[in-house]
Amino acid sequence: MQRVSRLLALTLLTGILAAVPLPASAEKVIRVGLWSGPGTLSPINADSSYGYFVVHFIFDTLVEMEPDLTFAPRLARSWEISKDGRTYTFHLDPKATWHDGKPVTASDVAFTIRTIATPGVQTNRGNAIKAIQGLDETGKMTGNAIQGVRVIDPHTIAITTRTAVDPARFLEQLGTGVFIIPEHLLKGLTPQQLSRAPALLNPTVGSGPFQFVRYVQDQYIELKRYDRYYRGPARVDRILVRIAGAPSIAAALINGEIDVVAGPGIGEVPLQDWEMVKRAPNLRPVTAPSLGYQFIAINSTRPYLKDDRVRQALARGVDLKLLVQQLYRGEAIPAVGPFSPVTPYINKSLQPIPYDPAGARRLLSEAGWDFSRTLQLLVPTGNTLREQSASIIQATLQAAGVQVQIQRLDFATLLSRVFKHDYDLALLGWTDTFDPDHVSSTFRTGGQYNLGGYSDPEVDAIIDQAAREQDPARRKELYDRLQVLFQQKVPAIFLYYPNMLAAVSKRLVNADPGIVPFEFYAARWDVADGPASR
Missing domain, CATH: 3.40.190.10 (Periplasmic binding protein-like II)
Known part of the structure; x- marks a missing residue:
């Protein structure tokens, strides 16, 4: 019944x-x-993963990632990498056309990169192109031209990076993360006009x-x-x-x-x-470990949340095992950081930060915490488990001496407040790329998705060094160090890695x-x- x-x-x-x-x-x-x-x-500024899910059907990328994590042709039917590891020459499929019948050309690719790189253009694709010579760490032009982009002929384009990088990183970021847009419909528009362009907001012409x-x-x-x-x-x-x-x-x-x-x-x-x-x-049920994680964003721009000891106390005040046991019934595991266990870059020597309310209280006292202060926790509506987890988080933090008030908001409103840094704590989920350089946009100073406004020179230095490193083994060492730092400095509270629970007819x-x-x-x-x- x-x-x-x-x-x-x-x-x-x-x-x-x-x-x-x-x-x-x-x-x-x-x-x-x-x-x-x-x-x-x-295709250059969808506001969420919901938007990019639909964009994938309409706009093509240069390459695609196969389930075995190799890269296969898409608009680029082949490519070569120079001996110095810096120049990628892509050969476009000459049969590719836009939905209005116009050919897709190398000029469209160059135009897409230039559009994303133009200061003032509203886009969240900067992290995907930032390795290109002539662009800064946010993916914006440092001069009047982009030295690293050269159109060779209508179907060939050479793209050069500032330094040699791991090919897997570049092919995932630029190759699968940049959706090529039609130059013939958008050429000559100002950044302000682009933000309202029908070809982007009502995308009837893709490839x-x-x-x-x-x-x-x-x-x-x-x-x-x-x-x-x-x-x-x-x-x-x-x-x-x-x-x-x-x-x-x-x-x-x-x-x-x-x-x-x-x-x-x-x-x-x-x-x-x-x-x-x-x-x-x-139905056929489909489940697999997730590439993403659930986390609590901490607004580090708030004066009372700047101290590492306060953030460490908050992390020790959340009972990760309780969250997983009560909510997920074995369909999730506690998180140790921002790298999923399905990638080779997770630091397997680390354990999740333990629940330690007494230790959290000691850290808060050392930091001069005002125990009468109430922190506001923003929670997006629509995900039942996430909403239920908020109540558990509130209870375990209060046991550690931190007063928490929950405010439930629709996702768009919550995201707007988070980007404006108008919050204390926010409960969110994140799905990353397989390549670990995604942390440069989420935790490096000034990163486009650095939702907590976190800034630490030591963290920045490791992220930058790892991004320049070609050797996967050396990159792994650097990212292992970074994960240790994250547990010490707590730029965010990493909660758990949920399994994907899907079904198909x-x-x-x-x-x-x-x-x-x-x-x-x-x-x-x-x-x-x-x-x-x-």
Whole structure:
């Protein structure tokens, strides 16, 4: 009876999905469930992973990452690396076209890099291009031209880095992290005009396997196949990305209203519904360790949170084992830092910071903490487990002498406040790249996603040295040192690495979510039994 009641309650929550258009009977359609709607779909400045999930279908990158973490051709059908390890020469596929029929050229690639690098342009792709000669650590131009970008012919471009870097780092950051944009639609626009450009905000002209049709706010995004796609047309006619909040995802899967969830951090099955989904005869459960982590951002620009001892006390006041045991039932492990166990860069000699409320109180006393102060913890709504974890965190911190008030906000509002540093603590999740240089944007001074405003010269020096290092073994040593420093200085409180909990309809082929974004391979997705049944 309890299971039936639960399913009925979930079914009632999926009513919004009825507004999504039904496919024509002869069409192959795949419906993907996303927890939250994207704010924007700009390929250079989507406001979240929700937006970039959709961007992947519409815009192509130079290369793609395969599930075995090797790199395969995309717009670049081949490439060479110079003997000194600095110059990457990419040869574009001459058959590639924009959705309006114009050819994709090396000039488009150079234009994309130059646009991202132009001061004043609103973009979050700076970290992906910052290694290029002529750009600073934020990915912006240091002069009037970018010395490291040279168009050789319409389908060949040479890109030179400031120093030799690990090829895996460069190919992941620039090769898979920069979506090429159409110069012929955007050339000559000022940074202010670019921020409002229809070609970026209403992206009907991309180069990917699917074309943008429409976005009905907080309901669905509709995409259709681009039949002239240079790698061959996709196997399905349309993709509907449905906005289905976490509470309704399970019912939508079981009822056949969605065929697959979007994957780690943006569309998963809530843990409380996992057993029910695993028993559903029409579904195939898919689980794997996550590339991301959950954490508490600490606003280090607040005077009372600047002291390392205060942040160390906060970390010791959070019971990680309790969080994992009570909430995740074995589907997560306590975190030791910002590198996932699925990457080779995690420091295996470290243990999670232990729960030690008495030690936390001593550190706070040494730092002159005002025990009457109340810290505000911002919590985004929509992720049930994250919301539940906030109450546990509040209780364990209070046992350590830290008073905490929880404020729940929608994700967009919370993110706006965090970027303005208008907060004390914020509960967030993060999904990183496989290459460890992602910490340069999240914890280096001035990093684009340094949400806590953290700044430490020793941390900066190690991050910079590791970014310049070509030898993976030497890079590993440097990142091991960095993780030790993070446990001492606590730029953020790393909570746990959750497993991905996903599910896919048994009628789908080649469409299983994974650690590597499966939307990269959307052109290969297929429906085994022909047209959609709903």
